Amino acid sequence: MLAPKLEAQTPAKSVRALFLRVLESVLVVFVVASITFFALRLLPGDPALLILGDQASPEALAHVRAQLHLNEPLHVQYARFCFRLLTFDFGESLRWPGSEARTRVLLALRPTSELAVTSTLLGAIFGTGAAVLASGPWLGRYFRLVEWVLTALAAVPLLALAPLLTWLLAVRFHACALPSDVESGPSALLFGAALLAVPLGAHVGRVARGSLAEVSRALYLTTARAKGGRALRVWFVHALATVMGPVVTTVAAQLGALLGGAVVVERLFARPGLGSLMLEAYASRDLPVLEGAIVASGALFVMAQAAATGVHLLIDPRARPERTKSRA
């Protein structure tokens, strides 16, 4: 029998660990947002000049300073900033007066989440599929080929892979429409998500392959085979169940890369989303929107990581105390 790898935890303990984890991650988002706050105000250079440019009139500069509360003492500004973080209210967009920064950020969240969720699903399926393919008996001695491909894909940066694949598929071989075409619709989402899924899937595949190699000689698989289970059933039903935990952990570890990748993909295909919003806000120094977008993406990241930890506890019976005891 497979020895439980994770320490047996009581439910209260795991809930507490999860809570501490979330608390820590919230702290990280807060620290990063604070660094942005202080970098903008303490580094040489007037933020109002940065926003409006050198030709701005003194009145306009004074107006922006008042709007951003730059004329107040630093500690008052910081207190206001902390309050805004709590209420997720960053004030009015500078670039588009009349629209709330919060509204724009919330609108941008949807396309980015769609992209992230689709690519996570694709990557997990692709990665575990490849790992099972390499572990099962189907490829004979060519299973190393899958491992090599996974290693190579994991080493190629998305930044290089995405433009090249786009060019090859859309321009060179006309296999699909250029994803930035307006009429390409959901296929653009799928294409962008597939690009993001390649490095993710490669990492997942390598981890899953490692854990499958560990269980490949486990007695319960031999039992399953002895009872007449076909290879497909043995690997996909019995073996795959044990790698779900590591797969979820890997996906969680790669979330940061996924978020960075989403910015690149959105830029690549001119897709609307959090990344595009951040870039636009950065270019025009729309500070309220930029602050909101950074906090929102940080929060998204934190929530996804906490969710991954929760899912891991949920789907991996070895992480739960009752089952571990009854098995042992």
Place this chain on the structure above:
Amino acid sequence: MKRALALFPLFALLVVALLAMVTSAFDPRFLVPEHAWLSPSRSHWLGCGDGGIDLLAAIANATTRALFMGATVALFGWVIGTPLGTWAAYRGGVAERLVSRTSDLVQAFPTFLFAMSVLAAVRTPTRMHVAVVFCVTAWVPFARLALAEARVLRRASYIEAAEALGASRTRVLLVHLIPGVLAPTSVQFGSSAAAVVIGEAALAFIGLGPRDGLSLGALLEQGLFAMTRAPHVLVATVLVLVATNAALLVSGRAFQSVRGSHVRRHR
């Protein structure tokens, strides 16, 4: 011998880039509008990019700068992170937990996002600004590795012997522990530098790069813009980016000592 071979791709890349930079008749910043997006030819080996810049000169310059920046940032991370991690492991207790948790948290947060939020405070990010931002997080993988290494090392009998002979804690740390950890942590050097090269290119790709445009990311952006009429720009830049990344990743193996074989590899 075999280990030194791992440095060869990086060395070859650097030599080719430097040679191309020095021998090139073109200034990568010199615009010749009528040569814009020219295909590769006898005079322009890799063709021309936006505004008629010579692509070979531009790529060679960008690669050299990227490699230099990656190496500098990785060196900084090594010099800061290794003693920090070793000190924390030797000290134990609160210091160990603090460094360990801090590096966990910093590593968990996307560097890319962090860089973007800090760079918003400067008017035009220069190469220096970008390098400083990467330095803020560069120490983390080294500190984690050093922690793991020093936790084992601090129980070694030669450390006990040094303590028994009356060496001060500072002396044990500086003379006996840190030198022993420096070698195993240098394995991380290649992947850290590679991460910086890719990160810098990604920032330049989305428009947060240096003004002179001498970055692989800026060239990638050019190539993407003109991928229907001048695909050579995109293909050449992507290949060089992949080669640079791979060369740096492979070079890390040169530092892999026999002792360090149990060291966990980080991304």
